[in-house]
Amino acid sequence: MNSRTKYYLSLLITVAVYFGVSNVVFNKVNDTIHIVIDELFHIPQGLAFCERNFTYWDPKITTLPGLYLVSAAFLGSYFQCNVYNLRFINLIASCVNLLLFASILKFVYGSNNYFKNVMQALNLALLPPLYFFSHVYYTDTLSLTFLLMFSRLCFTNRHKLLILIFGLASVLMRQTNIVWIAMVFGHKALDIFIRSSRVFGNQNLTKVKLSKTSLIARDVDSSKLKRYYGLSDFFVALKYHVSTCMITFFKFLSLQDMLILFTHCIILSSFVAFVYVNGSIVVGDKKAHEATLHIPQIFYFLLFYCVFGLPYVLTKTLSTFKLMITNKLKIVFLGLLFALIVHYNTVTHPYLLADNRHYTFYVWNRWFGKFDYAIYATIPLYVFLLCNLYDNLRNQNCISFLLPYSVCLFVVLALQKMIEVRYFLVPYIILRLRFVKASNLIIGFEFLWYLIINIVTFYLFFNKEILWKDFNYAQRLIW
Known part of the structure; x- marks a missing residue:
């Protein structure tokens, strides 16, 4: 059995075990309480959408309707509209997140040590606050799914249309995701900003002409993360590009770079238009989130x-x-x-x-x-x-x-x-x-640490009752 087969087999087994255990916890959560805090707003909205009532909107909801649109896409026509199935969407999304984490780690660190990549992906899926909200009907888990998909596509920059779709969809899930899309844009632009100054600006500094394919202009670390640029490189690049009116920056851009930056600009400008029309980044209860x-x-x-x-x-x-x-x-x-x-x-x-x-x-x-x-x-x-x-x-x-x-x-x-x-x-x-890259000891410690926290927090959720006069059922302790 080659390493590729071992990787996918171990990933498949991990996802299966993760889903099996999580499903037991999920059923216990569903049996314990039918409304968890903000689900008071999310669940009626989700039920309305999956019953094809798209005119109903709770003014207390502050996020865009991405979660409810996904609910409507899968529930109503194929599955029954109820609280269990609405919550179950996030449990499925958490399994998809595990796969996306594994894919990102495999791209970043390579596939030499498949066990580490799969275990780290599992640990990220088990991150206690994220893991808890994968069992209830909140926006966080599904929002992360679309953001991870967007990020994974941006690593290769091959599928511009899909990058655009998942970028817009991630913002539709949660408005603050636009900030992380802007970060990806800034990371890409700044990387080109510094590399272009190294290629063209180096002629002014050392009188040595470099090509776009030279070692100093390319990504030179197999991890695909490190670029060897410090703060001084940024200031040198800034000084150079200001003196040349950014001409060489655009000269350095490839067609691929221009297309991917343009794709990001469409997402960012669309969000600016939304804020202008809406008057705020928040939808609904704006006073509580100024x-x-x-x-x-x-x-x-x-x-x-x-x-x-x-x-x-x-x-x-x-x-x-x-x-x-x-x-x-x-x-x-x-x-x-x-x-x-x-x-x-x-x-x-x-x-x-x-x-x-x-x-x-x-x-x-x-x-x-x-x-x-x-x-x-x-x-x-x-x-x-x-x-x-x-x-x-x-x-x-x-x-x-x-x-x-x-x-x-x-x-x-x-x-x-x-x-x-x-x-x-x-x-x-x-x-x-x-x-x-973490050692096996650190990964194992992280797994046990998250396991302990999750056990304690779910124990408290199942056993600690908090009584509020406004509700005829006991409230629960959550993150």
């Missing part, structure tokens, strides 16, 4: 990384401390900057303080909201985690990814007032897919 500057969201994302990226945090702990020691002045500056940010920009959404059905409610009220010093006491952890994250990324990525990602991370998180664990899922998954 854009607010909330920079500490980046710090809360670092805490998310600490919990769910724990194996990678621990692996790099010693090297992170060494990195911090050799950059003492920068660390002190970061600490002071973070102190100013948390002092002047820590805000709380009313939902966070009132809704005891989410873990964030307990974290906030038992730490940040309980002690006045808490927002400052956590600063050293923020600084360490930022350095640790950089340590996990620096040897596998370059400025053409890190710069667009950082900008997009700020846009998608720091303009949100409400703290939601779900908002951190896509940013974390993007980073997780770009960590340096």
Whole structure:
């Protein structure tokens, strides 16, 4: 049996086991409660669409109708319209996500070690908040499916029409996906920006003429991630292209590059048109989701990384401390900057303080909201985690990814007032897919860690009842 056959066989077995176990959990969830928090809005909307009532719209819903349109495509004509089947769409989507994770990892790291790729794909599918929402009727799982498909197609850039379709569909599932489409566009454009300056600008620096096919102009790492560009390369390229009015940038572009950038521009401009017509990025309940500057969201994302990226945090702990020691002045500056940010920009959404059905409610009220010093006491952890994250990324990525990602991370998180664990899922998954190739020990630790968290969270979901006067049935604790 060759390695290719082993890979697909192991992937097939993994998906089958994943679906079998998840289906047992799914049935238990379905038997436990018929409405989980925001399903109060999503399920009636999904039922209306699958019954072909496309005129009904709940004004409390803030996302575009992608989830409900997919529901209508599969339910009603072929399967019965009910809560079970609506939720089941996300369970199927989670299996598709597992396959997409495996495909992306295989492309990035190659197929030499199929076991690692399949196990990492399984771990990503088991990422606890993502795994939980794969059992209920929320937008997150299916939204990720379309975004992963879009990203996978962008690796080869061969199918422009499919890239356009899945890009638009991912935004139709969740508006914030436009930010990650913009990141892919920025990554591609910045990569060409730097490479074109190396080919044409090198003549001005060293008097040596290079061709477009030279080693310095091509992708030179088999992982397909590393490009060897630093921040200095960006500034050199910027200086060069400004002095030449970007002429050589367009001269460097191939027809393939122009077509793929144009495809991205169609998606981005379509979204701009939507925002202009709608008057906001939010559909429906706009007052509850107004854009607010909330920079500490980046710090809360670092805490998310600490919990769910724990194996990678621990692996790099010693090297992170060494990195911090050799950059003492920068660390002190970061600490002071973070102190100013948390002092002047820590805000709380009313939902966070009132809704005891989410873990964030307990974290906030038992730490940040309980002690006045808490927002400052956590600063050293923020600084360490930022350095640790950089340590996990620096040897596998370059400025053409890190710069667009950082900008997009700020846009998608720091303009949100409400703290939601779900908002951190896509940013974390993007980073997780770009960590340096993990050892078997780390992958095994990650699997056991996620397994433990999932067991605990589902145990609490099934056994902890939260009574609200507004409902005649017990509420449950979720992410």
